[in-house]
Amino acid sequence: MRSLPVSVCTFLTARCRWFSRAVPLCGVILVLSTCLSAQEATIVGTVADQTGGLVPRVTITIANTQTGAVRTSVTNNLGHYVASGLSIGTYDLSAESRGFDLAISRGVVLNVNDRVRVDFQLKIGTEKENVLVESIPVAVQADSGEQSSLVSGTQISELSTNGRSIYSYIILAPGASNLMPSFQPPTPIGANSSVSFNGNRQAHNLYMLDGGENDDRGGAGSSIIVPSVDAIAETQTLTSNYSAEYGLSSAGTISSALKSGTRTFHFSLWEFFRNDVLDARNYFNAAPAPVAELRYNLYGFNAGGPVTFGKLYNPNRTKTFFFYNMEWRKLIQGQTRIRLFP
DSSP states (O other): OOOEEEEEETTEEEOOEEOGGGOEEOOOOOOEEESOOSSOEEEEEEEEETTSOBOOSOEEEEEETTTOOEEEEEOOTTSEEEEEEEOSEEEEEEEEOTTBOEEEEEEEEEOTTOEEEOOEEEOBSOTTOEEEEEOOSSOOOOSOOOEEEEEEHHHHHHSOOSSOOTHHHHTTSTTEEEOOOSOOOSOSSSOOOOEEETTOOGGGOEEEETTEEOEETTTTSEESOOOOGGGEEEEEEEEESOOGGGTTOSSOEEEEEEOOOOSSOEEEEEEEEEEGGGSOOOTTSOTTSOOOOEEEEEEEEEEEEEOOOTTSSOTTSOSEEEEEEEEEEEEEEOOOOOOOOO
C-alpha cells in the first residue's frame, strides 16, 4: 500500500482518489469559518433570588474562553433561559440584573451534543459586587434520558490503539459488541466497522461528522470519510434514548466534531509507527523463518489560529478562525506461510 495523504479543514474533509499505480493526488483546500458550529450544544438554566423566587428579564452573557465569542440571552417571565447552537468548548457565564449582584459561573464545559444546566441564584446588593460560582467538574445529566459515551480529543490522540482508527474507540461504549480484527488501518474503504450496540444491527448505525451525515449507505454501516484522529476534537456515541433529531438511525449514532482554530496560533507534528524489528517471532514460524514484514508509518501535522489582518479585519481575534490537518499513512504488511512440498 502506498502513501495515502488525508487533508482536513474546518467543516471539510478532502478525500483523495487513487489513480494509476495507486498514486494519490489530493487537492489542498483552505476553509475559513466564522464562529459557527455544525455540532451544536445547548445551555439551559433558571435564575432565582435568595428566597427562591424566579427572576425575569435577567441578561445572561455566555463567553467562549478559547475564541472570545460572546452570546447573550434573556430569561423569560418564568426566569428560564435557553442558549442553543453553541460550539463545543469551555465557557464563562454571567447573570446580570438591576438591583442584584453580578453572578458568574466559570469553566462550563460543552461537549458534542451536550445539554448542560447552569442555574443562578442572585443576591440583592449593589451593582459593584460580584458573586463567583465555580463550575462543577462532574455534573449529573438530568435534562435528558440519553445513554451515551464521550471520548475527548486528548484521549483520542494519546491513548494507544492498534492502527489509530476511530472504530477502536466506539467499541468502548457500554452495550457495544464487535467482531473487529485487532489491527486495521484508518481508512473508509476496507476498514471493519462490525460493531453492534445493545443487540441492534451494525448496518443500522449512523455516523456523523460536524453535524452532517457521514454514513456510507452502500457500505453496511461504515463511514464515508475517516479523518485523522488527531483532527477530531471529540466523539460521542449515542446508544439509546437520544433526541428525535437523530432519527435516521435505529441503532447507535456516532457523532464526531473536528477541531477548530482559537484566538492563538497552534501547530503540532506527530508520527506513530510499527515495525517488524520491534515485533516478536510468530510462535508457528520457527527459526530460521523470517519475521513477517511490517512497515506502518502514520505522520502529519495540525495548524490553527485566528484569521486577522491587523486593524483592517478581526483585530480582537474573535470572529474568524482556521484549522488545517494533513496526514500521511503508509503500510507495508507481509505474511509468512508454511507449506509442505514433496
